[in-house]
Amino acid sequence: MAPAVPTTMDRPHFIGIGGAGMSGIAKILAQRGARVAGSDAKESATAAALRALGVTVHIGHAAGHLAEDASCVVVSSAIRQDNPELAAAAERGIPVVHRSDALARLMDGLRPIAVAGTHGKTTTTSMLAVALDALALDPSYAIGGDLHGPGTNARHGAGEIFVAEADESDRSFHKYAPEVAIILNAELDHHANYASMEEIHESFEIFVGRIRPGGTLVVSADQEGARELTRRLAGRTGDVRVVTYGESEDADVRILDVTPRGLTSEVTVLLDGRELSFGVSVPGRHYANNAVAALAAGVALGVPADDLAAALGKYTGVGRRLQLKGEAAGAQVIDSYAHHPTEMTADLEAMRGAAAGSRVLVVFQPHLFSRTQELGTEMGRALALADASVVLDIYPAREDPIPGVTSAMIIDAAREAGADVRAEHDMAAVPDVLAGMVRPGDLVLTMGAGDVTDLGPRILARLES
Incomplete structure (x- = not known):
């Protein structure tokens, strides 16, 4: 028998329902019988999976998305105070629940x-x-x-x-x-x-x-x-x-x-x-x-x-954690969520151990201006473990730009560490860039916590053409 859904969460509205943490809570509440709704910035496979569970998912953020009888609004720390749905909840006196509180209640x-x-x-x-x-x-x-x-x-x-x-x-x-x-x-x-x-x-x-x-x-x-x-x-x-x-x-x-x-x-x-x-x-x-x-x-x-x-031993992996995306032209394309220098080093060392003499090529997208400002030098040093790297612009996520903080910090540090690295400001150009670099037997890593993950299929398609 499913644990009871708290009354305040029987008709929840999630702002940013497509996020990894938010969507998980929404799915569990829906499976326990709650009437779940929410909004997200764009369409996604996650939005489709939520709809398959009976969840109402709106694309874009607007006050009108918030149902009249919503029992609460669930938010993460990434939701800004000027979000129109959050403002509407405040005006109507609808309780606002942080994602962590919602998850804690599910564990009761x-x-x-x-x-x-x-x-x-x-x-x-x-x-x-x-x-x-x-x-x-x-x-x-x-x-x-x-x-x-x-x-x-x-x-x-x-x-x-x-x-x-x-x-x-x-x-x-x-x-x-x-x-x-x-x-x-x-x-x-x-x-x-x-x-x-x-x-x-x-x-x-x-x-x-x-x-x-x-x-x-x-x-x-x-x-x-x-x-x-x-x-x-x-x-x-x-x-x-x-x-x-x-x-x-x-x-x-x-x-x-x-x-x-x-x-x-x-x-x-x-x-x-x-x-x-x-x-x-x-x-x-x-x-x-x-x-x-x-x-x-x-x-x-x-x-x-x-x-x-x-x-x-039944575990076969999770999305973005050294996930094999496919093979083309004799090269394997693998997706890595690593975005902190320690994670980058660990994944690159793992790939070096698995490469058996083959080359490891990296497409790295830095995540957050604040993280790059503090750890950009260490990120560059980590890239020295790769045979060659392409570094993209910083993925901002929830942050505003910080003056003077760019991917150049990482590239300079990588070159000082002896790395073969180049900048690429146009993500759409990356598949062509990789096509000119890849040899049979290479391992290609798309690395970072942003939308660099979308490049794997595009790289594979370009290598197959």
Whole structure:
């Protein structure tokens, strides 16, 4: 039986309903019987998927889209105060609910696993959702990307487990009260909201304080930001159990070996005094680490380790996380969501390991002016891991331009690091540019969190012509 939909959310209107986080909540509410409506800036496959569930989706933003009997308006931190639908809600006294509060309400009465960290949340959440579903536990989940198998980012399940990403970017993860929390890493990002690592650590400490009594914190033993967080928490977690994982010798769940096998890996861990091996259907040590975090979290909920390890092998990826888009002219085109230097480095190292002597070519689109201003040099250095790169203009997303902040910062840093890199200001020209670069055997990565993902099919079509 589905948990009851709160009265204030039985007729919700979502502003920006096509977003990864917003659409997931809308889908679950619709599956639980709510009458869901919303608006988005443009048509998309997500809008079509929502309509298939009976959701009303308007294209464009206008006060008239807000139904007279809407019970609430759901927004994310990206929605500006001058949005006409938000203004209409204020005029009519309709309650405004932040996305994180809506997600928190969906978890009521269930056993939540909340996956947090600067990088890897979507992949780890996806691995858990797929594995638990393969074990017939029928979890609910809300993920920041579409799973390859089910083809969706969210679902209401009949089981008692709810797996969700816990977004630290705007501190919204402080709203959740998980039974098990995962912290994959803690790095400085989202510079519009965090000024220092001290603020990052304070925010994660608040999140840990939200874990239910008797629950479990699963945290990386390798990443320095996470290790520092564990040191800060020493003696302060009450009856919340802390389980560390990673390659460090002091990890509670220790990774003994990660063996690359093309675009997959074989992982061996030491868990409760015995070795356990399983396959991961994505390449790279960082994805292997994500799988081990998922393993530790599932075991903390009482899922047998051997069963869960085998089920993790059912995971075949999530959209935009080293997603193979196709092959043409002897080259593979792969899409990467990486937009922070650490993510870029991890994905490029994974591709270097899978390339087996072939070249790795990158089309990189920086994401956000603030991130480029703070981390542009590190992004450029990361691109030095590629054999050649094409760098596009900055994708602004929710931000206004910052004077003097352009992709040139990244390109200059990349060239100083010895990278072969060129600027391209016209996205439409990229397929032709790549056609002049690609050789049989190359791996081509479209990389970034913006609309660079749209280039994969266009590049493939051009290589086939």
